[in-house]
Amino acid sequence: MESNWAAENLQTIRTLMERSALYRHALAPIMLFAGALGVAAATTGLLLHFDSMRAFGTLWLGTAIVVVVGVFVIARRQTVKDHEPFWSPPTRRVGQALLPPLLAGMCLGFVFMFVGLANPVTLTFIWLLFYGCALHSAGFFMPRGMKWFGWIYVASACGILCFLAVVQPKVEISAHWFMGLFFGALHVAYGVYLYLTEKGKNAA
């Protein structure tokens, strides 16, 4: 009897310690913002025919920088509103988890852009893979299925790359369609889902 109580207490302590380490701020505005910019960038790329490697890379790396700055501003506004420190331990952990894959993806983007090692479609899927890995890593410190969201990117990138390698379609598909779908529409969809399901300002 006494040991049951002690075991339950230990379990509660463990759960609380895990919850303490989670990033709890609302993610819906961040996802919607990133998604809206993704859709806008894809539309721009398609309409203005940014099809060369350099134009493609510049457009999307530029968009990525704007998204990072915007996400920083949104997160900062949330913490100010909630009277909380911005660079809290959970935020630091999420940042540390995101940084290596995102930095690696960005670096490869620059290299491919200037050396011309790959075409925009290949680069898109490399970015998807790195981004998926980044989300999955950050998912260990975030609630609400972030790890699954990361897996969607990784699995989609692997699946479509294999499909394209095997089938080698005759019709050329602009990489902007893939970018718009994964970095735009998918973020918007996840943002809407979070918006409808996150309770109040903090979704713990």
Add this chain to the structure above:
Amino acid sequence: MNPEPFLQLDRVIHEKGRLAIMSMLAASPELSFTELRDALIMTDGNLTTHIRALQQEGYVAVAKSFQNRRPLTTCSLTPAGRKAFAEYINLLERIVQQSRPQ
């Protein structure tokens, strides 16, 4: 069963609300008052009372500062609090182990 570990449990930490606060703080260098309140779904008054009890025991340190011209209260475990929490966990583990079939 040897009742000794149970009798040694720290009564200050043992209370449900205070144990929750100690658990949260043990996993983070510091947490703001609002973070604790929202995560533990406590009222301001309830949380203040528990934190004051832990502070009086020397287990929790409270720091008040300003961020963007707004008051910010942060709580953290003191070394004594961390030690007491570790001892409390050890005792719970001993209680669980004692009752396991040999």
